[in-house]
Every structure is written in structure tokens, then in C-alpha cells.
Amino acid sequence: xxxxxxxxxxxxxxxxxxxxxxxxxxxxxxxxxxxxxxxxxxxxxxxxxxxxxxxxxxxxxxxxxxxxxxxxxxxxxxxxxxxxxxxxxxxxxxxxxxxxxxxxxxxxxxxxxxxxxxxxxxxxxxxxxxxxxxxxxxxxxxxxxxxxxxxxxxxxxxxxxxxxxxxxxxxxxxxxxxxxxxxxxxxxxxxxxxxxxxxxxxxxxxxxxxxxxxxxxxxxxxxxxxxxxxxxxxxxxxxxxxxxxxxxxxxxxxxxxxxxxxxxxxxxxxxxxxxxxxxxxxxxxxxxxxxxxxxxxxxx
Numbered sequence: 001x002x003x004x005x006x007x008x009x010x011x012x013x014x015x016x017x018x019x020x021x022x023x024x025x026x027x028x029x030x031x032x033x034x035x036x037x038x039x040x041x042x043x044x045x046x047x048x049x050x051x052x053x054x055x056x057x058x059x060x061x062x063x064x065x066x067x068x069x070x071x072x073x074x075x076x077x078x079x080x081x082x083x084x085x086x087x088x089x090x091x092x093x094x095x096x097x098x099x100x101x102x103x104x105x106x107x108x109x110x111x112x113x114x115x116x117x118x119x120x121x122x123x124x125x126x127x128x129x130x131x132x133x134x135x136x137x138x139x140x141x142x143x144x145x146x147x148x149x150x151x152x153x154x155x156x157x158x159x160x161x162x163x164x165x166x167x168x169x170x171x172x173x174x175x176x177x178x179x180x181x182x183x184x185x186x187x188x189x190x191x192x193x194x195x196x197x198x199x200x201x202x203x204x205x206x207x208x209x210x211x212x213x214x215x216x217x218x219x220x221x222x223x224x225x226x227x228x229x230x231x232x233x234x235x236x237x238x239x240x241x242x243x244x245x246x247x248x249x250x251x252x253x254x255x256x257x258x259x260x261x262x263x264x265x266x267x268x269x270x271x272x273x274x275x276x277x278x279x280x281x282x283x284x285x286x287x288x289x290x291x292x293x294x295x296x297x298x299x300x
Contacts, residue, residue, distance in 0.1 A: 014059050015066065019082050020180070022056035023089035027186045035190040036097065056086050080279055088275025093186045095271055096173060100187065104194040107166060111201050114159055118205055121151060122212055156209065156247050163202045164252050164259075170195055171255050172263035180268075203249060210246040 017025075029052040033039040043051050049058060064079035128144055177183050185192070 014055075015063050017056075017059065017063075019056070019060065019086035019089060020182075022059070022086050023093065024181050024184050026052045026056075026090060027093055027181055027184045030093070030188060031185055033189070036101075036188045039188070053090060057083055060086060084276050084279045086275075087278050088272045089180060091274045091278070092176065092180065092267060092271035095274070096176065096186065096267055097188055097191060099267070100169065100173070100191050100195065103169065104191055104198070107162065107198050108194065110162055111198055111205075114155070114162065114202070114205055117155055118209060121148075121155060124148060124151075125212075125216060152209075152213070159202060159206055159209070160247055160252055163199070163206065163249075164256060166195065166199050166202065167253060168256055168259045169263060170199070171260045172267070175260060175264050176267065179264075206247050206249050210249075213246055 029043075030036075030039055033042055043053070048054060060082040061079050064075050064082060067078060068075040125148065128141075128148055173187060177186055187195075
């Protein structure tokens with residue numbers, strides 16, 4: 001239990017905290033819970049003014065009063081500035097988590113689809129090898145092989161894009177944490193876990209795909225060599241075209257700085273705009289600010 005003397009010292013310390021320090025406190029509080037739902041239920045047990053999302057505003061208002069006790073205009077200006085900064089950082093945390101929550105739900109379905117498609121492709125490959133071309137609605141073995149190769153390439157391209165996208169968003173979060181929250185994590189734990197699971201699952205699918213392509217390439221080479229030896233010909237068609245290259249998982253794991261920076265800039269800009277607008281809304285001045293931002297985005 002905190003006694004009255006300790007409470008006073010704590011209150012005095014809190015009155016000196018910067019908006020960034022308050023935002024870090026909020027991030028740390030979020031990380032105490034396993035999910036957003038658990039966090040919201042946790043803070044609901046407390047009071048409105050004691051909420052980690054609300055307490056900073058009251059303290060920042062008091063901080064401005066203490067700094068300018070005899071100048072109401074400067075006090076109001078500082079109060080607005082401090083609250084806008086905290087609100088922008090709070091919006092940054094909330095917006096990123098909400099964005100990633102949607103992406104996790106969508107990408108979880110994409111991963112399941114990719115896994116199903118890969119199983120189907122492996123099955124189709126086995127069927128084509130025994131000469132059943134009707135599965136691809138092809139009129140000849142050559143056309144069936146071309147169609148199958150195209151499907152493999154399409155799977156490879158889509159899986160590569162999913163992996164690169166997920167890696168980029170993870171890197172963007174890390175960049176935000178380093179630049180704005182002194183490297184404190186800001187994601188809800190369940191979202192963070194889901195992202196790691198998606199990355200790991202896609203990595204495993206790609207490894208399976210690479211192993212499969214290698215196996216059928218090796219088998220095709222052996223069959224081709226055997227046919228050439230038996231028939232004395234060099235024109236046997238391999239099952240898998242020669243351009244069926246494996247996916248370089250290590251190469252696509254490297255950070256795409258341009259893509260990551262574009263994600264970071266979008267998150268930061270949206271948070272700043274919403275943070276400023278939220279505080280200005282209290283004075284009825286938000287409409288002008290929002291409209292000017294819209295005109296700026298339109299190049300006017």
C-alpha cells in the first residue's frame with residue numbers, strides 16, 4: 001500500500017513527466033496483459049482518472065499550470081502542446097495495434113490458403129507424373145507441364161510477397177519503437193505472437209516448396225538420363241522446366257528499407273493528424289485543421 005507521503009512524492013514525479021514518458025508508461029501497461037481485451041478489462045476495474053490513457057492529460061494540464069502560474073495564454077498554449085504530443089503518441093500505439101490486428105486476421109487466412117494450395121500442387125504433381133493431364137484441363141503432357149509450372153510460380157510469387165509484407169510490418173513496428181518509445185514494445189502480446197507465427201509458418205511452407213521443387217527436379221534429371229541412355233536421344237522433356245528456381249528465403253528476409261519507411265511515415269502522419277485534431281476538437285478548431293491537412297494531401 002502507498003501511504004500519503006509516498007503518494008505525494010509520486011504525484012510530484014508524475015507532474016514532471018513528459019508526454020513521451022507518459023506514452024511509454026501506457027505501452028508498458030499494455031504489455032502487462034496478454035491481449036487488448038484483457039487490457040481493457042483490467043483498466044475498467046479502476047477509475048476514469050486513474051486510467052493509463054486518461055491520467056496523463058490531467059497531469060500535463062497541471063504541469064502547464066505550474067510552469068506558467070501567472071500567464072494564462074502561455075499556460076493554455078503549453079497545455080495544448082503537451083496534450084497533443086501525448087495524444088499523437090497514444091494514437092500511434094492504438095493505430096498500429098488496430099492496423100496489425102486487421103492484417104493478422106487477413107494474413108492468417110492467407111497462410112491457411114497457401115498451405116492448402118501447396119498440398120494441392122504437390123498432389124497435382126504426383127497425378128501428372130503418372131500421365132493424368134485432365135486435372136489441369138490440358139490436351140497434352142507438354143501443355144499440362146507448362147500450366148503446372150505456371151501454378152508453382154504463382155504460388156511462389158504470392159508466398160514471397162506475403163513473407164516480405166509481414167517482415168516489413170514487423171520491422172516498421174521496431175523502427176517506431178526505437179524512434180518514439182525508447183525501444184519499449186508497443187504491440188499487444190497476442191498480436192505480436194500471431195505475427196511471429198505467421199512468419200514462421202510461411203517460412204516453413206517455403207522450405208517445403210523448395211524441397212519439393214528440388215525433389216522433382218532431381219527425379220526429372222534421373223528419368224531424363226535414363227531415357228536418353230535407353231533411347232539414345234537427347235530431346236526428352238523434363239517434368240519441371242529448368243527455370244523452376246527455389247525461393248531464396250534469406251534474401252527476402254532482408255529488410256526492405258523503402259517499404260518499411262513508407263509504412264512508418266504513414267503511421268506517424270496519421271497519428272499526428274488525429275492527435276492534433278482530437279485536442280483541437282475540444283475548442284472547436286479541429287475542422288479547420290483537418291480540412292487544411294486534406295487540402296495538403298490533395299496538393300493544394
